[in-house]
Amino acid sequence: MLIVGLGNPEGDYGGTRHNVGFEVISKLSNDHNIPLKRARFRARFGEGNIAGKKVVLVKPQTYMNLSGEAVRELMAFFRQSPGDVIVVYDDVDLPVGDIRVREKGSAGGHNGMKNIIYQMNTDEFARVRVGISAKPEGWDLADYVLSRFKKEELDGIIDGITRAAEAVEVILKEGVAAAMNRYNRTLKG
Numbered sequence: 001m002l003i004v005g006l007g008n009p010e011g012d013y014g015g016t017r018h019n020v021g022f023e024v025i026s027k028l029s030n031d032h033n034i035p036l037k038r039a040r041f042r043a044r045f046g047e048g049n050i051a052g053k054k055v056v057l058v059k060p061q062t063y064m065n066l067s068g069e070a071v072r073e074l075m076a077f078f079r080q081s082p083g084d085v086i087v088v089y090d091d092v093d094l095p096v097g098d099i100r101v102r103e104k105g106s107a108g109g110h111n112g113m114k115n116i117i118y119q120m121n122t123d124e125f126a127r128v129r130v131g132i133s134a135k136p137e138g139w140d141l142a143d144y145v146l147s148r149f150k151k152e153e154l155d156g157i158i159d160g161i162t163r164a165a166e167a168v169e170v171i172l173k174e175g176v177a178a179a180m181n182r183y184n185r186t187l188k189g
Contacts, residue, residue, distance in 0.1 A: 001053055001054070001055045001056070001080070001084050001085070001086065001172065002055075002056050002058055002071070002074055002075060002078065002080050002084060002085045002086070003025065003028065003050075003055055003056070003057050003058065003086045003088070003168055004021070004025075004058040004059075004060065004067075004071055004074075004085065004086070004087045004088065004116075005020075005021030005022045005023070005024050005025035005026075005057075005058070005059055005087075005088045005089070006018075006021035006022070006060070006064060006067050006087065006088065006089040006090070006112040006113075007019035007020070007021050007022035007023075007059060007060075007064065008063050008064050008146075009061050009063070010022060010059075013146065015148050015149075016145070016146050016147060016148055017090055017132040017144065017145050017146070017147060017148070017149065018064060018090055018132075018145040018146055019090075020088075020089070020090040020130045020132060020157070020160070020161065020164075021087070021088040021089040021090060021130070022059050023161045024088045024128070024130065024161050024164045024165050024168070025057050025058065025059050025088065027161055027162065027165040028050065028057055028165050028168060028169075029046060029057050031165065032048055032049070032050050033048065034046045034047070034048030034050075034055070034057050036057060036059060039061070040077075041070055041073035041074050041077060042060060042061050042062050042069060042070040042073070043058050043059060043060045043061055043062075043070040043073075043074060044058075044059045044061060045057060045058045045059070045074065050168075050169060050172055051169055051172040051173040052173075053172050055172070056074065056078055058070070058071070058074060064111055064112040065111045065112065065114075065115055066115055067112040067115050067116055068112075068115035068116035068117070068118055068119030068120065069115070069119060071085065071087075071116050071119060071120065072119040072120060075120070082120050082122050082124050082125040083124070083125065085120075085125040085126065086125070086126045086127065086128065086168055086171055087113065087116060087125065087126070087127045087128075088127070088128045088129075088130065088164055088168065089110060089112060089113060089127065089128075089129060089130070090110075090129070090130055090131075090132045090145065091108070091110070091129035091130065091131055091132065092132055092133065092134050092135060092141070092144070092145070093108065093131075093134070094129060094130070094131025094132075094133075095131045095133055095156075096131055096132060096133045096149070096153045096156040096157050096160065097130075097131055097153075097155075097156035097157050097158075097159045097160030097163075098130075098131035098160065099128060099129060099130050099131065099160055099163050099164050099167060099183050099184075100128070100129045100131075100183075100184050101126070101127070101128050101129075101167050101171070101176060101179040101180045101183050101184055102126070102127050102129070102176075102180070103124075103126055103176040103177070103180070104123050104124040104125065104126075105123055105127070106123060107123075113127070126171055126176050128164050128167050128168060128171075128179075130157075130160045130161065130164045131160060132145070132149075132157070133153070163183060166183075167179045167182070167183045170182060170183070
């Protein structure tokens with residue numbers, strides 16, 4: 001299984017809203033002792049086991065809009081089909097920290113997902129979306145997703161990252177439907 005977190009190269013973009021997918025991959029990497037020490041196919045990745053399944057944790061090192069190129073190359077190298085891919089990414093349509101699990105679907109306006117769907121030639125792969133909240137009135141969307149979380153949002157996003165990592169584990173153990181039933185709820189704030 002390829003577990004792909006979306007983000008931009010971490011130097012200047014680390015900790016931004018758009019890099020929540022990377023944060024989930026970092027959590028899985030730490031929790032399961034899977035270092036991301038390989039650099040190839042325009043990605044950083046590491047191989048290991050989660051829930052008794054062989055996984056490859058991936059952080060594409062292209063910019064967000066070209067994430068699918070790294071995913072396509074890794075799928076070919078590891079001989080994975082779309083059904084063997086889970087993509088974790090940020091969503092402005094969900095409150096901070098809420099998550100949604102889906103087994104397939106559109107890009108929903110997310111440019112990284114648009115490129116992945118284009119490169120894979122299908123939208124039939126699992127995804128875990130992590131809420132980063134809607135952009136404030138008057139903000140440009142690109143500026144907003146590249147901004148950092150406000151102090152009062154930190155507990156919510158940390159909880160969302162934790163639950164997204166747990167949802168990936170449930171997908172691996174029990175399947176997408178079980179993860180959807182368990183995690184597709186709105187948090188009460």
